Amino acid sequence: MTQDDHPPLRLIVPEPEGRPGDQPDFSKVVIPRAGTVRRPEVDADPEEIRDLAFTIIRVLNRDGQAVGPWADALDLSDDDLRAGLRHMMTLRAFDARMLIAQRQQKTSFYMQHLGEEAISCAFRHALRPGDMNFPTYRQAGLLIASGYPLKTMMCQVYSNDADPMRGRQMPVLYSSKEHGFFSISGNLATQYIQAVGWAMASAISGDRRIAAGWIGDGSTAESDFHAALVFASTYKAPVVLNIVNNQWAISTFQGIARGGSGTFAARGHGFGIPALRVDGNDYLAVLAVARWATERARRNLGPTLVEYVTYRVGGHSTSDDPSAYRPAEESAAWPLGDPILRLKNHLIALGIWSEERHAQAEAEVLAEVVALQKEAEAIGTLHQGRRPSPRDMFEDVYAEMPPHLVRQRQEAGF
Amino acid sequence: MARMTMIEAIRDALDLAMGADDRVVVFGEDVGYFGGVFRCTAGLQRKYGPTRCFDAPINESGIVGAAIGMAAYGLRPVVEIQFADYAYPAYDQIVSEAARLRYRSAGEFTCPLVVRMPAGGGIFGGQTHSQSPEALFTHVSGLKVVVPSNPQDAKGLLLSAIADPDPVIFLEPKRLYNGPFDGHHDRPITAWKAHDLGEVPEGPHAVPLGQAVTRRPGNAVTVLTWGTMVHVALAATEETGIDAEVIDLRTLLPLDLPAIVASVSRTGRCLVLHEATLTSGFGAELAALVQTECFWHLEAPVRRVAGWDTPYPYVHEWNYFPGPARVGAALRELVEV
Numbered sequence: 095m096t097q098d099d100h101p102p103l104r105l106i107v108p109e110p111e112g113r114p115g116d117q118p119d120f121s122k123v124v125i126p127r128a129g130t131v132r133r134p135e136v137d138a139d140p141e142e143i144r145d146l147a148f149t150i151i152r153v154l155n156r157d158g159q160a161v162g163p164w165a166d167a168l169d170l171s172d173d174d175l176r177a178g179l180r181h182m183m184t185l186r187a188f189d190a191r192m193l194i195a196q197r198q199q200k201t202s203f204y205m206q207h208l209g210e211e212a213i214s215c216a217f218r219h220a221l222r223p224g225d226m227n228f229p230t231y232r233q234a235g236l237l238i239a240s241g242y243p244l245k246t247m248m249c250q251v252y253s254n255d256a257d258p259m260r261g262r263q264m265p266v267l268y269s270s271k272e273h274g275f276f277s278i279s280g281n282l283a284t285q286y287i288q289a290v291g292w293a294m295a296s297a298i299s300g301d302r303r304i305a306a307g308w309i310g311d312g313s314t315a316e317s318d319f320h321a322a323l324v325f326a327s328t329y330k331a332p333v334v335l336n337i338v339n340n341q342w343a344i345s346t347f348q349g350i351a352r353g354g355s356g357t358f359a360a361r362g363h364g365f366g367i368p369a370l371r372v373d374g375n376d377y378l379a380v381l382a383v384a385r386w387a388t389e390r391a392r393r394n395l396g397p398t399l400v401e402y403v404t405y406r407v408g409g410h411s412t413s414d415d416p417s418a419y420r421p422a423e424e425s426a427a428w429p430l431g432d433p434i435l436r437l438k439n440h441l442i443a444l445g446i447w448s449e450e451r452h453a454q455a456e457a458e459v460l461a462e463v464v465a466l467q468k469e470a471e472a473i474g475t476l477h478q479g480r481r482p483s484p485r486d487m488f489e490d491v492y493a494e495m496p497p498h499l500v501r502q503r504q505e506a507g508f
Numbered sequence: 509m510a511r512m513t514m515i516e517a518i519r520d521a522l523d524l525a526m527g528a529d530d531r532v533v534v535f536g537e538d539v540g541y542f543g544g545v546f547r548c549t550a551g552l553q554r555k556y557g558p559t560r561c562f563d564a565p566i567n568e569s570g571i572v573g574a575a576i577g578m579a580a581y582g583l584r585p586v587v588e589i590q591f592a593d594y595a596y597p598a599y600d601q602i603v604s605e606a607a608r609l610r611y612r613s614a615g616e617f618t619c620p621l622v623v624r625m626p627a628g629g630g631i632f633g634g635q636t637h638s639q640s641p642e643a644l645f646t647h648v649s650g651l652k653v654v655v656p657s658n659p660q661d662a663k664g665l666l667l668s669a670i671a672d673p674d675p676v677i678f679l680e681p682k683r684l685y686n687g688p689f690d691g692h693h694d695r696p697i698t699a700w701k702a703h704d705l706g707e708v709p710e711g712p713h714a715v716p717l718g719q720a721v722t723r724r725p726g727n728a729v730t731v732l733t734w735g736t737m738v739h740v741a742l743a744a745t746e747e748t749g750i751d752a753e754v755i756d757l758r759t760l761l762p763l764d765l766p767a768i769v770a771s772v773s774r775t776g777r778c779l780v781l782h783e784a785t786l787t788s789g790f791g792a793e794l795a796a797l798v799q800t801e802c803f804w805h806l807e808a809p810v811r812r813v814a815g816w817d818t819p820y821p822y823v824h825e826w827n828y829f830p831g832p833a834r835v836g837a838a839l840r841e842l843v844e845v
Contacts, residue, residue: 107558312566487821
């Protein structure tokens with residue numbers, strides 16, 4: 095055939111399975127039965143476990159039982175399990191109250207975790223004091239599960255006088271060194287490579303601390319994601335690189351970032367980084383995989399790439415309306431279920447929980463959140479009450495305020 | 509004429525350009541099916557198909573780099589960076605590549621590219637959704653930099669930018685998308701439909717790059733500004749009763765220096781006003797030019813009012829934003845010298 099015999103070229107632009115008005119279709123999400131995916135040793139050769147980037151590691155089955163090798167590796171007490179459930183319930187209640195507060199104009203903006211609570215809540219339990227997360231805006235479970243005060247989180251959302259960041263950052267961009275939660279910049283993917291650098295620093299210093307980077311499916315397209323993978327791979331950095339694949343990057347479906355790659359986890363293969371894909375709505379599967387990956391890091395075996403398969407039930411933020419770009423029923427059709435319901439059913443199946451206790455716990459959690467919310471609001475909200483002093487606006491630009499800023503602060507009258 | 513918001517005017521310009529020229533392609537984050545987070549590209553994918561208007565992966569360097577390749581091929585890409593604050597990953601592509609392609613190839617390859625970005629504050633966007641980075645682009649040889657202040661100009665300037673043979677950075681003051689904003693954040697929001705400059709000519713409409721416009725003639729002092737601050741300057745002028753001449757530069761590069769010199773030579777006083785941080789802002793360039801070109805006419809030192817030299821603070825937005833009170837005070841001091 096000569097060149098002219100080919101039809102003209104055409105640009106191929108991928109489209110999601112469904113748009114508003116269509117029936118949701120997740121038939122292409124292949125979901126193995128819980129307990130069926132093998133659990134390799136943590137020192138396994140990345141080349142020997144390539145299959146784990148194309149499956150979904152799951153622990154909780156439809157009957158609420160924890161099954162398979164990943165379940166066997168977990169050794170959780172009844173209290174651990176109940177605490178995990180409580181953390182997720184707290185995060186959900188916190189989100190619900192803050193969403194209402196945003197509608198009441200007590201804050202300008204909010205981002206909820208609905209459907210993704212298991213990922214950050216469970217992952218936190220694989221970390222130790224001194225480890226550092228480099229989170230995105232949808233991992234507040236890392237704070238809640240580490241006992242960070244909810245009231246302080248609310249004060250950050252309200253940008254009031256008790257906000258530790260002095261109102262300098264948009265809502266939900268928390269920071270807590272003590273709780274292993276690096277200051278969130280708000281830009282995308284920039285901090286993935288910083289997590290690798292932090293982990294390299296720990297290795298350079300002969301320390302025992304590890305780091306965890308966090309990124310969404312859409313942001314894996316950013317160059318900084320690839321920078322993180324090459325640095326982590328080259329220096330075998332003690333870092334867990336987490337990808338939360340919640341299917342949607344604002345209005346853009348995950349296929350635009352994933353392209354021709356089978357999965358996001360498979361991105362690790364080109365770098366020789368072991369890559370696992372896990373059910374992000376399964377608290378126990380998340381924790382089991384997180385422990386595997388953190389142990390690799392602690393034993394100086396290098397980085398692990400983990401893709402959490404989940405679904406963003408709510409909008410990207412309070413500024414977003416998903417009904418404009420995806421089928422209305424899509425979240426109800428999501429085949430991996432609700433993370434809270436699944437862990438609750440497991441606890442009931444174990445005989446350590448009941449519908450009554452769950453209802454009671456829901457009421458307790460809500461009462462606790464509402465009481466703390468009242469305390470936070472008594473300090474102030476975005477437009478009312480006590481706010482950080484405008485004088486503070488000029489602090490922390492530098493360690494020592496240069497003369498031009500001193501002059502500007504005087505001119506501003508603060 | 510039709511009443512339009514700035515969003516509608518931008519969309520109208522894109523629609524016209526795409527309809528008139530198959531080489532015009534539009535892409536960026538969320539711009540395809542959804543039509544952009546500010547809706548500037550809504551309906552374009554449906555009308556022109558997914559190969560003319562499409563969603564890009566979240567990679568600003570990739571968006572601009574791909575657009576440079578397309579422009580060099582012969583297309584006319586118009587890309588959107590979702591917020592100007594997200595442009596930094598694309599800075600290398602803009603500075604080292606788009607801006608220099610014509611020069612380094614002695615005109616063999618060129619880059620007729622428009623990079624649209626919502627810029628500026630006033631929406632409680634904090635440090636990652638509020639910046640005004642125009643000076644980072646005016647400092648780069650080979651780029652043109654445009655900042656419209658109203659729907660009428662937005663359409664005309666965007667059409668001129670798309671027709672331009674060189675790369676154009678097109679900064680859209682997001683606080684002006686839905687209505688004029690004079691800095692009085694505590695007053696009710698006004699809409700473009702009640703404003704003369706919300707009247708947008710239908711069909712082809714070109715506002716040439718490099719032409720400033722006088723928004724208010726006056727004799728006491730010249731205010732040089734652009735974007736949102738045009739409206740703040742007009743409010744401050746009205747509130748102080750000072751007979752200021754307010755010049756909307758519209759294009760920072762190429763700059764309409766004759767218009768500036770003519771005005772300042774007549775008024776003898778000059779206030780430069782921008783939302784971006786003060787130090788090394790474009791106001792410094794203007795002050796230097798005015799000092800050189802109008803020295804013997806000046807009655808007072810050229811004065812600048814700008815954003816403070818701090819990151820854009822979320823909760824202190826209105827302490828940071830150079831509103832009509834600060835502008836008015838500066839005007840008073842200038843005319844009293």
